[in-house]
Amino acid sequence: MESDPKTFTVMAEHIKTISPENSISKNIINTALNSGFDDCGICKAEFLEEDKKYYLNWLKQNFHADMSFLENYLETRFNPELLFPEAKSVVVVLKNYYTQSGLNDKNLFISKYALGKDYHAIIKSQLKNVLNSIRNTYPEINGRVYVDTAPVFERSNAVKAGLGFTGNNKCLINPRLGSFVFIGELVLDTELDYNKAYTDSCKDCKLCIKACPTGALSKKGLDANKCISYHTIENRNKIPQKIQIKITNQIFGCDICQNVCPYNSNLKEHNEPDFMINKEIQEISLEKLENITDTDFENKLKDTVLLRAGRKKLIDNIKIVMKNVSVK
Ligand code: SF4
Ligand code: SF4
Numbered sequence: 376m377e378s379d380p381k382t383f384t385v386m387a388e389h390i391k392t393i394s395p396e397n398s399i400s401k402n403i404i405n406t407a408l409n410s411g412f413d414d415c416g417i418c419k420a421e422f423l424e425e426d427k428k429y430y431l432n433w434l435k436q437n438f439h440a441d442m443s444f445l446e447n448y449l450e451t452r453f454n455p456e457l458l459f460p461e462a463k464s465v466v467v468v469l470k471n472y473y474t475q476s477g478l479n480d481k482n483l484f485i486s487k488y489a490l491g492k493d494y495h496a497i498i499k500s501q502l503k504n505v506l507n508s509i510r511n512t513y514p515e516i517n518g519r520v521y522v523d524t525a526p527v528f529e530r531s532n533a534v535k536a537g538l539g540f541t542g543n544n545k546c547l548i549n550p551r552l553g554s555f556v557f558i559g560e561l562v563l564d565t566e567l568d569y570n571k572a573y574t575d576s577c578k579d580c581k582l583c584i585k586a587c588p589t590g591a592l593s594k595k596g597l598d599a600n601k602c603i604s605y606h607t608i609e610n611r612n613k614i615p616q617k618i619q620i621k622i623t624n625q626i627f628g629c630d631i632c633q634n635v636c637p638y639n640s641n642l643k644e645h646n647e648p649d650f651m652i653n654k655e656i657q658e659i660s661l662e663k664l665e666n667i668t669d670t671d672f673e674n675k676l677k678d679t680v681l682l683r684a685g686r687k688k689l690i691d692n693i694k695i696v697m698k699n700v701s702v703k
Pocket of ligand 2: 632
């Protein structure tokens with residue numbers, strides 16, 4: 376029988392190794408936790424050599440499909456000093472976005488991370504508040520805030536900061552919060568005390584690899600060419616027939632490899648009002664999308680990440696869904 380990795384993983388708390396003497400590090404973590412983040416750790420800002428090797432190999436296999444933007448900023452992606460030369464420490468924060476829901480009124484599936492307002496602006500603003508609070512107490516500290524927008528390798532820094540491990544589904548797995556978390560980073564120009572890197576792993580669990588309907592996951596990594604999430608959001612060409620037939624009610628993203636993960640059982644719902652399902656997303660249907668202009672669509676969904684797919688792509692996705700399953 377496949378073992379449940381949760382049974383031999385201890386809570387994140389035991390790896391919180393910030394020494395009590397270092398009040399700055401403790402204060403920074405407490406400030407983040409009191410500012411709406413669900414976990415926080417600190418690691419040294421340094422060149423992520425192993426991650427760069429892994430990433431280059433991933434690109435070489437063309438696992439990024441036609442997302443050529445992932446080939447940009449190869450040096451800065453792994454080296455915080457190239458973005459911010461004074462960088463000494465990275466404060467990594469996690470924000471829970473878990474919710475049971477994922478379907479709108481028409482039974483159309485939208486990935487959990489995309490249901491509410493665009494997380495970039497929300498996390499960025501909360502991180503700026505943390506930076507301001509830190510600077511109120513320690514005016515000599517300067518920093519930069521990053522959420523997906525700068526080419527920094529957030530997941531690796533989260534592991535280094537003791538916040539979890541990278542699962543076979545390529546998500547950060549935090550033992551307490553699971554994988555439905557956004558990651559944000561505050562890069563500071565000050566040496567701090569650091570958490571121990573997280574060293575646990577999926578062990579012998581392969582539930583996500585087995586559950587992926589298109590075989591996109593393997594020990595070699597995630598092959599975007601086969602991933603429903605890539606095809607329903609990023610792919611600007613026709614979705615291949617062999618992927619189309621695997622799509623059920625997914626019109627934006629796919630959470631299957633996260634839903635099956637034992638670390639995602641019994642999670643607490645997020646309590647962030649901005650992550651509640653957006654009214655326009657709640658009501659999306661083929662009819663509605665076909666009867667509005669691109670400009671109307673952009674106005675109605677401007678605060679959400681669904682803009683990334685765009686109106687026409689969502690229409691195409693709903694048509695694929697309607698061939699495969701019945702929607703309301
Ligand atoms: S998001 Fe869906 S299609 Fe992509 S790897 Fe996970 S389960 Fe497979
Ligand atoms: S479901 Fe996947 S990510 Fe989760 S523990 Fe199992 S192998 Fe790891």
